[in-house]
Amino acid sequence: MTTYQPRLMDQRLEELLRSVPAVSVEGARAVGKTRTARAHGTTFIAVDDPDERAQLAAIGSRFTTLPSPLVIDEWQRMPELWDRVRRAVDDDPSPGRFLLTGSSTPSQAPTHTGAGRIITLRMRPFSLAERAIETPTISVGSLLGSGLGTQDPSALTPIEGYTRVTIDQYVDEICRSGFPAIREQPPLGRKAQLDGYIEQTLRHDLPEAIGGRRRPRSVREWLTAYASAVATTASFSSIAELATRPLSTDMGLATARSYRDHLSGMWLLDPVPGWSPSENEFSRNNLTDKHQLCDPALAARLLGYGPAEVLGVGHPILTSPRGTPRRPRVLGSLFESLVIQSLQVYAEVLSARVFHLRTKGGLQEIDVILEGADRRVVAFEIKARATPKSEDTKHLRWLRKKIGPRLADAVLVTTGRLAYRDEDGIAVVPAALLGP
Numbered sequence: 001m002t003t004y005q006p007r008l009m010d011q012r013l014e015e016l017l018r019s020v021p022a023v024s025v026e027g028a029r030a031v032g033k034t035r036t037a038r039a040h041g042t043t044f045i046a047v048d049d050p051d052e053r054a055q056l057a058a059i060g061s062r063f064t065t066l067p068s069p070l071v072i073d074e075w076q077r078m079p080e081l082w083d084r085v086r087r088a089v090d091d092d093p094s095p096g097r098f099l100l101t102g103s104s105t106p107s108q109a110p111t112h113t114g115a116g117r118i119i120t121l122r123m124r125p126f127s128l129a130e131r132a133i134e135t136p137t138i139s140v141g142s143l144l145g146s147g148l149g150t151q152d153p154s155a156l157t158p159i160e161g162y163t164r165v166t167i168d169q170y171v172d173e174i175c176r177s178g179f180p181a182i183r184e185q186p187p188l189g190r191k192a193q194l195d196g197y198i199e200q201t202l203r204h205d206l207p208e209a210i211g212g213r214r215r216p217r218s219v220r221e222w223l224t225a226y227a228s229a230v231a232t233t234a235s236f237s238s239i240a241e242l243a244t245r246p247l248s249t250d251m252g253l254a255t256a257r258s259y260r261d262h263l264s265g266m267w268l269l270d271p272v273p274g275w276s277p278s279e280n281e282f283s284r285n286n287l288t289d290k291h292q293l294c295d296p297a298l299a300a301r302l303l304g305y306g307p308a309e310v311l312g313v314g315h316p317i318l319t320s321p322r323g324t325p326r327r328p329r330v331l332g333s334l335f336e337s338l339v340i341q342s343l344q345v346y347a348e349v350l351s352a353r354v355f356h357l358r359t360k361g362g363l364q365e366i367d368v369i370l371e372g373a374d375r376r377v378v379a380f381e382i383k384a385r386a387t388p389k390s391e392d393t394k395h396l397r398w399l400r401k402k403i404g405p406r407l408a409d410a411v412l413v414t415t416g417r418l419a420y421r422d423e424d425g426i427a428v429v430p431a432a433l434l435g436p
Contacts, residue, residue, distance in 0.1 A: 004039045005180065007032065008130055008349045008436055009121060013040055017069055020119050021089045022098040024075075027123035028267040028294045029205065030179045030197065033101040034073050036123065041071035041099050047081070048074040056081075064088040068097045079106040082118075089117045104205065105265035124270070125178025125295045127345035128338070129435040133169065136435025137161030138419055138427070140346045144372040148425055149400055149407035157409060157427075161419040165432040167386070170415055171307045174334045177297030178341065194301045198223075206262060220302075221246055222259045226269070226291060227299035231333040231340070231367075233274075233288040233358060236260065270294045272340060275355035275369045277403075286358040296337040303330070310334060335384035336367060339413050339431050343368055343380065346436040357399070364395050376408040382431075386416035393426045 016023050017040060025033050038044055043066045046052050056063055061084065063070070075081045085098050100118070129136050138159060147155025175190075176183045182193045202216045202223070225243035240256035263269050274287035293299050300310060310331055340354070347354045351373055357366040368380035379399050383392050396410040411427045411434075419429045 004035055005130075007036055007123070008127065008345060009123060010036070010039070012349050012351075013121065016119055016121070017096040017099065019095050021093045021095055022085055022100065022118040024100040024102065024118050024120045025123050026102050026120060026267060028125075029103045029201070030181060031123050031125050031294070032180045033103070033123050035180070037071045037073060037099050037101050041069045042067045043069075044071045044073065046073045047077040053078060061088075064092075064097075068094075069099045070097065071099045071101070073101050074103060075100045076102045076104055076106040086117050093117075103266065122267075122344075122348055124341060124345050124348070126180065126183070127178065127342035128173065128432055129342065130345070131173060131178065131183075133173065134163050134165050134432035137433045138429050138435065140343070140352075140370065140378065140434060140436055141350050143378045143409040143411065143427070144350070144352065144370070144376060146378075146409040147405075148409045149403065149405040153425075156421070156425065159419050159421050159427045159429065161430075161433045163417055163430045163432045165415075165430065167384070167415045168307070168311070170335060170338065170384075170431065171310045171331070174296045174310060174338050175300050175305075175307050177295050179295065179297075182297075191301070191306070194297055198298065198301060201266065201268060205266060218243075218251065218255075219259055219263075222251065222256060223263065223268075224302045226260075227293060227302040229291045230293060230296065230299050231290065231336040233286065233290050233356075235288075239291075268294055268298070270341070270344065272344075272354055272356045272368070275357045275371070277375075286360055286362070288358070290340075290356045292337060292340055295341065296334045299337065300334060305330065305334075332384045335415070335431075336382040339380070339382045339434075340368060342431070342434065343370060346370075346434075349436050364398055366395050366399060372408070376406055377403075378408050379410045380413055381411070382413045384415055386414060388412055388414060388416075388422070388428055393422065393424065396426055397424055 013023065025037060027033055045056055047056065056078065072081060085100065089097065138161060142157045146157040177194060182190055185193055202219050206219065222243040225239045228242065229239055236256050237253060240251045240253060244251045260269065270292045271289035272292055273289055274285055276285055276287055312331060344354050347370055353371045355369040355371060357369050366379050367382045370378045370380065379396055381392055381396055393412050400407050400410060409427060411429050413429055413431050413434065416430050419433050421427055
């Protein structure tokens with residue numbers, strides 16, 4: 001077994017195990033839940049192993065006497081375990097007793113949610129900071145404590161740093177994925193494993209999770225259409241319409257919503273909700289989710305894109321009528337998805353939340369609103385270019401006027417080399433220099 005690579009969530013998980021009786025780590029298959037759980041546990045039970053599952057069933061409630069922390073890996077294979085753990089915690093709330101992991105929501109839901117007894121953490125694929133392509137110099141946590149909205153220069157978090165990471169390297173990271181075991185494979189092996197991941201999900205994991213069979217081709221077409229809509233708020237009716245084109249029958253909205261719900265239950269979809277603050281001037285915000293897969297590499301594979309296609313080089317569909325290669329919208333969407341996925345990881349370890357902002361009619365849009373526990377926010381605009389334009393920050397400047405001191409900081413995330421503040425005080429930060 002390879003050496004365990006530490007994750008950003010390790011410290012928070014350790015703190016929780018010292019203070020609460022049970023923690024559940026949830027996330028898509030292959031994000032690293034099992035390795036992390038093994039690193040933090042004393043006793044390990046793999047519920048997806050038929051022999052261990054049978055032994056666990058045989059000992060009944062006596063499993064609670066095993067040395068703790070007791071890791072119950074893939075607990076959803078025996079949904080009744082959730083209620084058993086909850087009851088065990090009621091009987092003995094000593095900290096650090098149980099560490100559960102799950103890759104899907106079981107079709108037969110537990111009787112009780114476990115609220116207040118079992119604390120849930122979301123694990124995602126590697127963020128950019130965890131991929132070690134650069135040493136971050138800008139902490140999102142420090143940005144949450146900044147003071148851009150106060151108009152006090154002394155309250156601003158310093159912004160500085162330099163990176164050699166190029167647009168080609170960001171595109172490579174998009175296609176490499178953040179799945180620990182997949183990203184280290186050579187290109188052909190990585191492509192085969194990502195394709196196999198999608199196929200396994202559609203043909204085996206999904207039917208197993210929902211207790212019945214699904215039409216793999218229909219689900220694939222819907223998921224491919226969803227992949228084409230990442231980093232947008234496209235309607236589900238338009239996604240369903242796009243998915244229907246290769247099929248001989250129409251896909252109803254009820255079917256499309258069913259696919260969405262089941263794939264979300266497997267943590268494959270990771271949509272960003274619309275921001276709905278209490279201020280009256282935002283009462284008419286568009287609260288439609290921004291579409292997001294758990295890893296942009298899955299979107300690239302579903303769309304049939306490798307690094308060259310993402311960059312728009314030599315792909316007939318992505319060239320201008322004169323045959324000149326151009327960088328298509330897909331580059332901007334997948335780069336934005338990559339940055340959002342990293343910000344979601346940083347927010348999880350900071351006990352913060354990730355939203356997007358879109359006013360009614362789309363007059364103002366901000367890619368990410370990261371809200372801390374004190375309700376102060378950092379706003380992020382994400383652009384797949386090295387040299388910013390003035391128009392790139394206009395919505396950040398608008399938000400500063402709207403919410404004043406509640407805006408801790410505003411960041412334009414780029415593919416450039418230098419981190420700095422522009423003349424308006426907006427932080428301009430290459431994606432590789434951002435960390436938690």
